[in-house]
Amino acid sequence: MRLKTKAELEAEEAAKIRQKRRQWDTSKLAIVYIRQSTKAQAHKNKESRDEQSIDLVELAVEQYEWPERNIYPIDENLLDKRGNKVQKFRSASGRIDKHLRAGLRIAEELIKADKVGAVFVRDIARLFRDPDMINPPQFAVLCRDHHVVIITPSREFDFNATARTDFKDFIEEAEDAAGYFRTIGRNLQNGKERKGMRGDYAGHAVPTGLMLDEKRKGYMPNPYWCETVRWLTHRFRELDADLSALRNEILGVPIFCELPEEIIERIGRIQLRPLPGGYTIVGRGSLIDLLINPANIGHRVYNRRVVKENAHPAIVDKEDFEYAVAHLGKVDLEGNEIERSERTKRYTWGQDRGGLLAGVRENGRPVVTSSQGGVYVLQMERGTIIYSIKDNRSLSPNPYRGAIAIDTVDAALSRRLEEKLHDLIFDAEESGSMIETLQQAKVVGASPEAQAWRDEIVGKAIEERQERQRSAKAILDHISSLRKKVRASLGRLDETIADVKKAIALEERDYSVAKEDMSDHDMREHFATLKRLRLRLADLEEKRARDNQVDKDIDSVQKRLNTAKEKWGEMDLEERRSFIRLITNTIRLDTLSGRWMKLTIEWSPLLAGENYIEFVLFLKTLRATPRWTREEDATLKAMYPQSPKDDILAALPRRSWHAITMRVKGRSETQAIMDTLSLEDLAVMKEYGIKQEWIEGGCTEYWGTEDTDVNSGGLSSYAKYSPLF
Numbered sequence: 001m002r003l004k005t006k007a008e009l010e011a012e013e014a015a016k017i018r019q020k021r022r023q024w025d026t027s028k029l030a031i032v033y034i035r036q037s038t039k040a041q042a043h044k045n046k047e048s049r050d051e052q053s054i055d056l057v058e059l060a061v062e063q064y065e066w067p068e069r070n071i072y073p074i075d076e077n078l079l080d081k082r083g084n085k086v087q088k089f090r091s092a093s094g095r096i097d098k099h100l101r102a103g104l105r106i107a108e109e110l111i112k113a114d115k116v117g118a119v120f121v122r123d124i125a126r127l128f129r130d131p132d133m134i135n136p137p138q139f140a141v142l143c144r145d146h147h148v149v150i151i152t153p154s155r156e157f158d159f160n161a162t163a164r165t166d167f168k169d170f171i172e173e174a175e176d177a178a179g180y181f182r183t184i185g186r187n188l189q190n191g192k193e194r195k196g197m198r199g200d201y202a203g204h205a206v207p208t209g210l211m212l213d214e215k216r217k218g219y220m221p222n223p224y225w226c227e228t229v230r231w232l233t234h235r236f237r238e239l240d241a242d243l244s245a246l247r248n249e250i251l252g253v254p255i256f257c258e259l260p261e262e263i264i265e266r267i268g269r270i271q272l273r274p275l276p277g278g279y280t281i282v283g284r285g286s287l288i289d290l291l292i293n294p295a296n297i298g299h300r301v302y303n304r305r306v307v308k309e310n311a312h313p314a315i316v317d318k319e320d321f322e323y324a325v326a327h328l329g330k331v332d333l334e335g336n337e338i339e340r341s342e343r344t345k346r347y348t349w350g351q352d353r354g355g356l357l358a359g360v361r362e363n364g365r366p367v368v369t370s371s372q373g374g375v376y377v378l379q380m381e382r383g384t385i386i387y388s389i390k391d392n393r394s395l396s397p398n399p400y401r402g403a404i405a406i407d408t409v410d411a412a413l414s415r416r417l418e419e420k421l422h423d424l425i426f427d428a429e430e431s432g433s434m435i436e437t438l439q440q441a442k443v444v445g446a447s448p449e450a451q452a453w454r455d456e457i458v459g460k461a462i463e464e465r466q467e468r469q470r471s472a473k474a475i476l477d478h479i480s481s482l483r484k485k486v487r488a489s490l491g492r493l494d495e496t497i498a499d500v501k502k503a504i505a506l507e508e509r510d511y512s513v514a515k516e517d518m519s520d521h522d523m524r525e526h527f528a529t530l531k532r533l534r535l536r537l538a539d540l541e542e543k544r545a546r547d548n549q550v551d552k553d554i555d556s557v558q559k560r561l562n563t564a565k566e567k568w569g570e571m572d573l574e575e576r577r578s579f580i581r582l583i584t585n586t587i588r589l590d591t592l593s594g595r596w597m598k599l600t601i602e603w604s605p606l607l608a609g610e611n612y613i614e615f616v617l618f619l620k621t622l623r624a625t626p627r628w629t630r631e632e633d634a635t636l637k638a639m640y641p642q643s644p645k646d647d648i649l650a651a652l653p654r655r656s657w658h659a660i661t662m663r664v665k666g667r668s669e670t671q672a673i674m675d676t677l678s679l680e681d682l683a684v685m686k687e688y689g690i691k692q693e694w695i696e697g698g699c700t701e702y703w704g705t706e707d708t709d710v711n712s713g714g715l716s717s718y719a720k721y722s723p724l725f
Contacts, residue, residue, distance in 0.1 A: 124152070207295040243284065404589075584602060587601050
């Protein structure tokens, strides 16, 4: 028999002690996890936030002797879905899957990288209120595998202390956290369902034109607004079902008056757009919903079905209501689908309307955005394809804020990208030979002073080139590490999806076995659980699809990066789009004046090594100026030709003198380019330092960089490029 060595005996004894004693490594990070369910709680409940932030930091530092430099706070309410910090609080429900919470994803990534010693949290409910108990066991196993302890003010959970019941206790606390809301939510929902189905008010939005009665159980006409609803419904019929004409009549007009406080208390949240002097309806969908709401003819509706007829006085004529439903509704009052003849399809010129910046990113946001509205790809009648900015919340008849040809933007962005790719690859691959050449260079017959001067200059050049080489290689290495990170996330996501599918299968099996013995209550519980699980599965599968696309994009970039400058022209449109999505964080298109538009690009660290913001200013062709409005024509008629030129230009700041004279003459003729610029256009030139000779030389594209320090602002460099046409 071989006796155990002293080292083996010591290891065995240490293992026994470890099973009973909780341990944590203070040389690693201590995550302080903060989460409140709603943004209102995060904003108003300061005591709870202090308990989750200040108190937990003090607990880690004072009681557990954690170095302050290793404290790593993660505030779920101040992170967007991508993990970027935001200024305003966001809602962060504990019922949401961990893969859809950026803060918890960051925590798991740090734990998996063995950088974390403990997670401090006020209670387990801050981590999870998972009604299906899928995430808590996964998180506990992850912490166990990477020797991470979960610490609350009342106790520690060390899952490697196997002689203790920490794992079981953690799961029980997570079940209690989920069960608390399960019970409350079920009781509230059942009560609301019973009230709503018998025709009583159940806390839902009160239809416009009605208000709660004195008992707050039913509706009665709102004396201030019911006549407006009646007029809208009748006016729709007078206009022969022309919804656009009706919308244009009320757009920007306060058709609903202000309400006294005693009425506001009986209608709750006002579902209209506020204006000076009252309210109006802006959205087309909102107008349709108002016109075809059965509550207008006295019926009570709950969960999109009529549950009680003639429950309160009607506020619109029944014939007008039926006319609106016949033209706008999808179903009649009995739930039967309304059949209509198929509308004539309208085709635009050509087929492909896609631009380089069309589509959405992996987070669901558009690739190109605007501070002035949404950016759309449109095709004009002559075949020109444009990026158009449209403000859908505008109350003016013309919601379009500017447009520019797709070819103009895509060509400029493609050229700039090729240049940046060339610089990146050159710095990574050619810097070595340049450094070697500099080191070998000598000044023949030079004096010691000249040689010393030469060595100093060359030394600085070598240091600069080495730094650029290190930066370029770091960017290329970052792509590899990013792909590993995405694939690790996909692995954890697949595990959760498998667990959700297993839970669905168990629910379905239980139902098939016991359905004959289940009560109505059990049936409702069963199908509510199945619905929740299937929605959760759909969300997770959607995220997996997005992450898979990111993985493919990274793979494409990794394979093509070294030859991207040469291969860019060979990529198809979708390959170029995926490349753009990956190497930019944001792209924003804004109108500065009638002739100037600005495209701002925040390059990803993948390409720049850090967040780096550039912009390009486009001088549009004369034909791209906005249409004349009735107000502008009236101003021109009142002032031209008797008023001085400067006064007319000041009254029409969007118009150049050339545009004004051509509007009067009703025709176009060649004019010096500076005469075609308005005061707004000239102000943009002055702001960005664009010289007149550049404009007269035909240059229409100007690049610059923005200072990323929000406190300093301004331009850090500026350059102009060759004209586009």
